Amino acid sequence: MVKLVTTLAMAFAIAFAALFALPASAVVNINTASKDELIALPGIGPAKAQAIVDYRKLNGPFKAVDDLKNVKGIGAKRLDKLRAELTVGPAQAKVAAATPAKAESRPASAPTAAAAKGEVRAAEVKPAPK
Numbered sequence: 001m002v003k004l005v006t007t008l009a010m011a012f013a014i015a016f017a018a019l020f021a022l023p024a025s026a027v028v029n030i031n032t033a034s035k036d037e038l039i040a041l042p043g044i045g046p047a048k049a050q051a052i053v054d055y056r057k058l059n060g061p062f063k064a065v066d067d068l069k070n071v072k073g074i075g076a077k078r079l080d081k082l083r084a085e086l087t088v089g090p091a092q093a094k095v096a097a098a099t100p101a102k103a104e105s106r107p108a109s110a111p112t113a114a115a116a117k118g119e120v121r122a123a124e125v126k127p128a129p130k
Contacts, residue, residue, distance in 0.1 A: 029089040030068060031061040041082055048073045062088045 028037055030052060038049035048071070055071045056062065065086045068074050 026085075027087045028085055029087050030065070031056065031088050041085060043078055043081060064088060 028041060030038070033052075035046070035049045035053050038044050038052055039046055044052075051071050051073055052068070059070075062068060065083060065088055066079070067088075068079055068082075068086070069076060
């Protein structure tokens with residue numbers, strides 16, 4: 001039992017030390033990052049950050065991180081150094097985020113506010129108790 005506790009304590013200590021020893025590196029989505037977020041990347045200054053934003057505005061969202069090589073001033077070596085910190089992720093449509101979801105688009109199984117308060121509607125069927 002003592003050996004198990006000692007082993008668990010050592011594993012916890014190593015995991016705790018590793019958690020704080022490594023620098024926290026957030027992955028940056030190059031399709032949504034602001035100029036300031038891009039400047040925070042190593043090797044990207046204000047001019048390259050602006051070039052990335054301008055390229056994105058002219059050509060639409062990046063489909064892959066490798067597409068960043070199409071931006072003036074970003075070469076294969078710089079991209080290889082940045083690759084672990086970059087993602088393209090799904091490009092979010094601003095129109096969809098600005099438009100609230102309509103009630104008609106809600107699935108039939110989704111509870112309504114009234115149902116959440118305990119009201120039962122005609123369309124809702126509760127299973128019979130066994």
